[in-house]
Amino acid sequence: MKVAVLLCGHMRTYKKTFRLLINNLLGLYDTDLFIITYDRTENIKGSRTFTSNRFSQKEAIVYGKFLKRIIIIDENKFKKEHNLKVDDKFKFKFKNVISRLYRMSILIHKGGQMIRQYANQHKIKYDLIIKLRPDIILEKPLNMINVDFTKINFCLLYTSDAADEED
Secondary structure (H helix, E strand, O other): OOEEEEEEEEEEEEEEHHHHHHHHHHOOOEEEEEEEEEEEEEOOOOOOOOOOEEHHHHHHHHHHHHHHEEEEOOOOHHHHOOOOOOOOOOOOOOOOOHHHHHHHHHHHHHHHHHHHHHHHHOOOOOOOEEEEEEOOOOOOOOOOOOHHHHOOOOOOOOOOOHHHOOO
8 A cells, every 4th residue: 555644734743752752653654755744843932831943854853754745834934925904703712723724724735746756756555645734643554555535524635536636
């Protein structure tokens, strides 16, 4: 089974999760890893500690042979370019949620484009594309052998057919 994995988001816990990701997913299948992240490992004010730790290609080497492509985005510039103005009529507890979801969807879309470009360049057809947050802890091996994905209700970033389509 040919699998693409997209890690999308802040790499705040990659040092704690990368071995489990390799042992319980990447190393079990014919897997290509793609990362789209910000240049800071974390940038959250409020309940979590604000940090300006940087993430670069140098840190990404922990993923070894699995890592095929990485996009590291200047977080401040990205937020300025993609700041969705929300109408004041929308009153909700977390006032920045809609803008954050909008930016997240842009990251996922750019990650999908990266995978598509790589697949086309290398003439690869992925059976499955998995989008994960970098802080997901895979405590057990993810067994995808003999799974009928047509009977599972979940959202794929792209199916193998969609990887051939244009935007």
